[in-house]
Amino acid sequence: EPEVTQTPSHQVTQMGQEVILRCVPISNHLYFYWYRQILGQKVEFLVSFYNNEISEKSEIFDDQFSVERPDGSNFTLKIRSTKLEDSAMYFCASGVGLDYEQYFGPGTRLTVT
Amino acid sequence: GIQVEQSPPDLILQEGANSTLRCNFSDSVNNLQWFHQNPWGQLINLFYIPSGTKQNGRLSATTVATERYSLLYISSSQTTDSGVYFCAVDLYNFNKFYFGSGTKLNVKP
Numbered sequence: 001e002p003e004v005t006q007t008p009s010h011q012v013t014q015m016g017q018e019v020i021l022r023c024v025p026i027s028n029h030l031y032f033y034w035y036r037q038i039l040g041q042k043v044e045f046l047v048s049f050y051n052n053e054i055s056e057k058s059e060i061f062d063d064q065f066s067v068e069r070p071d072g073s074n075f076t077l078k079i080r081s082t083k084l085e086d087s088a089m090y091f092c093a094s095g096v097g098l099d100y101e102q103y104f105g106p107g108t109r110l111t112v113t
Numbered sequence: 114g115i116q117v118e119q120s121p122p123d124l125i126l127q128e129g130a131n132s133t134l135r136c137n138f139s140d141s142v143n144n145l146q147w148f149h150q151n152p153w154g155q156l157i158n159l160f161y162i163p164s165g166t167k168q169n170g171r172l173s174a175t176t177v178a179t180e181r182y183s184l185l186y187i188s189s190s191q192t193t194d195s196g197v198y199f200c201a202v203d204l205y206n207f208n209k210f211y212f213g214s215g216t217k218l219n220v221k222p
Contacts, residue, residue: 035210043212098208
């Protein structure tokens with residue numbers, strides 16, 4: 001069964017550094033998402049992406065965040081200058097269409113020190 | 114935004130017991146999914162259930178969209194069922210999930 005994959009599984013970085021989290025969505029999916037979950041809290045929406053552009057973003061998704069689909073398979077989330085409060089689990093998801101089921105990847109645990 | 118409330122927040126069961134988890138939401142939704150977050154933090158998709166009833170082994174789910182709630186049933190619970198159960202809802206054309214705060218389940222042997 002096809003699945004969403006994410007790399008790395010765990011990333012440790014120093015405050016102020018740039019990080020790129022990578023995702024490979026399911027191949028025939030058209031909608032892509034990033035969510036995050038701070039330890040002990042609920043999962044929060046960050047951004048959705050369709051047709052090579054952002055379709056929706058949350059208040060959390062400020063100028064330090066960016067997303068990109070650099071080729072036909074990868075979907076990336078970049079955090080330009082990490083802060084301590086960016087420490088969280090980041091989930092990528094994909095779906096075939098608007099309002100359809102979303103398939104989640106296993107997550108990348110980001111630790112900012 | 115939409116409010117998603119899950120109950121109970123915590124649940125302790127003896128292995129073999131049955132349980133019902135509830136998810137209430139404040140607006141009409143176009144999509145609803147139940148997830149199990151395992152001890153490693155992974156979100157395991159249990160059901161895509163915007164309406165109706167589905168069953169998968171010992172788990173089943175029912176969504177009554179007109180009354181704005183969904184139920185997740187776990188029968189004959191096992192220790193591997195422990196973890197946090199989340200429901201997430203999506204409004205029509207909003208293209209994003211709103212997650213509840215979860216129900217933390219602990220199944221004791």
